[in-house]
Amino acid sequence: MASRVIEMPVPKETENRRLELLRSAPMNSWLALSADETRIVATGKTFMEADTVAKKSGEKNYVLTRTPDVWMSRALLPVR
Amino acid sequence: MDVTSLVAGPLKYPYKQTPLPNGDFDWLPILAVQVSRGSLLTSPFEAIIDSGSFDCLFHGDVARAVGIKDITTGILKVSGGVVKGVQMQTYGHDIRLVVGADNFKIVGYFSDDLPIAALLGRDGFFDKYIVTFDPRGPSPGFELTRVHKQS
Numbered sequence: 001m002a003s004r005v006i007e008m009p010v011p012k013e014t015e016n017r018r019l020e021l022l023r024s025a026p027m028n029s030w031l032a033l034s035a036d037e038t039r040i041v042a043t044g045k046t047f048m049e050a051d052t053v054a055k056k057s058g059e060k061n062y063v064l065t066r067t068p069d070v071w072m073s074r075a076l077l078p079v080r
Numbered sequence: 081m082d083v084t085s086l087v088a089g090p091l092k093y094p095y096k097q098t099p100l101p102n103g104d105f106d107w108l109p110i111l112a113v114q115v116s117r118g119s120l121l122t123s124p125f126e127a128i129i130d131s132g133s134f135d136c137l138f139h140g141d142v143a144r145a146v147g148i149k150d151i152t153t154g155i156l157k158v159s160g161g162v163v164k165g166v167q168m169q170t171y172g173h174d175i176r177l178v179v180g181a182d183n184f185k186i187v188g189y190f191s192d193d194l195p196i197a198a199l200l201g202r203d204g205f206f207d208k209y210i211v212t213f214d215p216r217g218p219s220p221g222f223e224l225t226r227v228h229k230q231s
Contacts (some may be wrong), residue, residue: 003128019097019105029199030141047197051123059098063112064125066139068195071099073106 027067035061090212091180094221096126109213109222111200114178115188117146121178125197129211129222133201134159136177137170140192148173149191159189168193177204182226184208 012070018037025031025040032042032054041059044050047066068074095107107227113144115138122145127138140151145148148154154171170189177186186204200206210225 016097016214019099022195023099038088047122047125047139047145054123063195064123066125066195071101073100074195075166 006072022065023071025067028069030064030066032059032062032064034059035063037063086176090093090210090223090225092221092223094219102209107220111179111212111224113198113200115142115146116176116178116183117148117174124145125160127198127200128196129205130199130201131206131211135172135194135201136172136186136204137189137194137199137201138192139194140190142198143173143188143190146175148190151192153185154190157189158167158177159191179224 001010003037018033021031021037021040024031028045030044030050031040032050033039034041040064041057042050042053044053047064050064054064089198093109093111098108098110100106110126111129112124114124114129122142125142127136135157143151151171151173154173157170157172159168159170160166166190170191172187172189175186175188176183177188184190188204207229208226210227211221212223212225214221214223
């Protein structure tokens with residue numbers, strides 16, 4: 001039986017805004033992005049610091065992410 | 081061993097943009113997940129789906145957010161990459177990985193040297209989902225289909 005694929009929508013305007021936000025953010029830091037990824041809700045040196053500030057702001061459905069020390073192509077591929 | 085897979089309907093997620101030098105950018109398969117341990121549950125955070133990673137790797141801050149104060153108390157595993165000589169010490173702890181409404185027990189490996197929030201690898205993620213990377217169309221992305229093995 002064929003099953004239907006449910007797509008998770010993302011508005012087009014969100015894409016470029018996400019890049020702008022990530023580029024503007026401090027490196028080696030945690031960010032809380034608004035659910036539509038158009039605003040930085042909080043930043044912090046640790047996960048809990050950014051999370052605490054985001055919670056106190058009253059923002060709902062934010063997502064945390066981490067900026068690296070430098071933006072670059074990475075062959076992540078950790079292998080055992 | 082008779083193995084039967086119960087397949088749930090797939091969910092498709094769009095790739096997300098990540099900066100590169102010189103104004104360039106890359107599209108990555110990024111998924112919002114949560115981690116729980118005991119009664120503690122993190123807020124959602126972004127993880128890169130990476131079939132090249134043996135395990136699911138998380139920044140050490142994620143461990144501390146679920147009450148693991150010292151990640152070095154976990155099982156030590158040294159991970160290497162494709163770059164010769166580069167190694168990273170990771171420490172395994174029992175956690176639950178939460179993906180939307182789904183959650184399951186895994187051994188998550190933590191390191192303070194991981195430059196990003198998390199990688200979802202083969203042991204703990206790719207053994208739970210069929211992952212289809214689809215670059216076609218106006219909204220390239222990836223599909224996840226949960227599979228449950230029965231022995």
